[in-house]
Amino acid sequence: MDRKIINRQKIIIIILFLFVVILGVLLCYFKYQNNNLSETVANQNIEISNMQEFISSIDLSGDEETDLGWELVLVNSTNKIPDDYEFELEYIDSTRLFDSRAVNYLKDMLKDAKKDKITNIWAQSTYRTIELQEALFNEKVDEYKKQGYSETLSKTLTEQSINKPGYSEHNLGLCVDFNNVDNAFEKSKAYEWLMKNAENYGFILRYPEEKADITGVKYEPWHWRYVGVEHAKEMNRLNMCLEEYVEYLLEKNQK
Numbered sequence: 378m379d380r381k382i383i384n385r386q387k388i389i390i391i392i393l394f395l396f397v398v399i400l401g402v403l404l405c406y407f408k409y410q411n412n413n414l415s416e417t418v419a420n421q422n423i424e425i426s427n428m429q430e431f432i433s434s435i436d437l438s439g440d441e442e443t444d445l446g447w448e449l450v451l452v453n454s455t456n457k458i459p460d461d462y463e464f465e466l467e468y469i470d471s472t473r474l475f476d477s478r479a480v481n482y483l484k485d486m487l488k489d490a491k492k493d494k495i496t497n498i499w500a501q502s503t504y505r506t507i508e509l510q511e512a513l514f515n516e517k518v519d520e521y522k523k524q525g526y527s528e529t530l531s532k533t534l535t536e537q538s539i540n541k542p543g544y545s546e547h548n549l550g551l552c553v554d555f556n557n558v559d560n561a562f563e564k565s566k567a568y569e570w571l572m573k574n575a576e577n578y579g580f581i582l583r584y585p586e587e588k589a590d591i592t593g594v595k596y597e598p599w600h601w602r603y604v605g606v607e608h609a610k611e612m613n614r615l616n617m618c619l620e621e622y623v624e625y626l627l628e629k630n631q632k
C-alpha cells in the first residue's frame with residue numbers, strides 16, 4: 378500500500394482515539410459536577426429548613442412585638458418589617474441615613490473610636506430603601522443564574538447573603554455595615570474596638586459566626602445593629618443573638 382495512505386490512516390486512528398478519550402473525560406467531569414451540585418443544594422436546603430423552623434417558631438404576631446419596643450424589632454428571612462412600623466431618618470453624613478432615634482449613638486461611637494486612635498473606620502452602608510434592596514437582591518440572583526443555577530435556586534442562594542426587600546435590617550435604618558463590607562474587617566483594629574466598646578453605644582454584632590444556624594445569615598463581621606445600650610449589654614452577657622434574645626424576652630414576659 379502507498380505509504381502516504383498508511384500514514385493518513387494512522388493519523389485518523391490517533392485523532393479518533395484522542396476524541397474518545399476527551400469525550401470520556403468530559404462526561405466524567407460533568408457527572409462529578411452534577412453530583413457535587415446536588416449535594417451542596419441538598420445540604421443547603423437542610424440548613425435552610427432547620428433555621429427557618431427555628432425562626433418561624435418565634436411568634437411575633439399580634440401586640441407582643443410592639444411590647445418589646447422599636448429597638449428590638451426582629452427582621453430576618455421570615456420576619457418582614459411590620460407594615461405599621463414607623464420611623465424617621467436622619468443623616469449621619471452627607472449621604473447616609475439612620476433612624477433618627479439612634480443616629481446620635483452611631484455618631485458618638487464613630488467619634489469616640491477616632492478619639493481612641495481608630496482612624497480606619499467608616500460607615501459604608503446604613504439605611505437602604507426597599508428599591509435599592511431589591512436592586513441588590515436581583516443583581517445577586519442574576520450572578521447565580523449566570524453560573525447556571527435555576528431561578529429558584531439562585532434566589533435561595535442569594536438569600537444567604539442578601540435579604541429579600543423588606544426583610545433586611547438595612548430597610549429599618551437600625552444597622553450599619555463598616556468599611557469594605559468584607560471578612561478582612563475581622564482582622565482590623567476597628568473590629569477589635571467594636572467588640573469591646575460597641576455595646577456602650579447600643580450596638581451588637583448581628584451575625585456572629587457561631588450563631589449562623591439561628592440567624593440564618595453567614596458570619597458578617599462588618600454588620601452591626603442598634604438595639605439600645607441596655608439590651609446590647611444584656612445580649613452580650615447572655616451570649617444571645619437577636620433571635621434568641623427576643624424569644625427569651627417573650628417567654629419571660631409570659632411568665
Ligand SMILES: [Zn+2]
Nearest residue numbers: 552553554600
Ligand atoms: Zn449589613
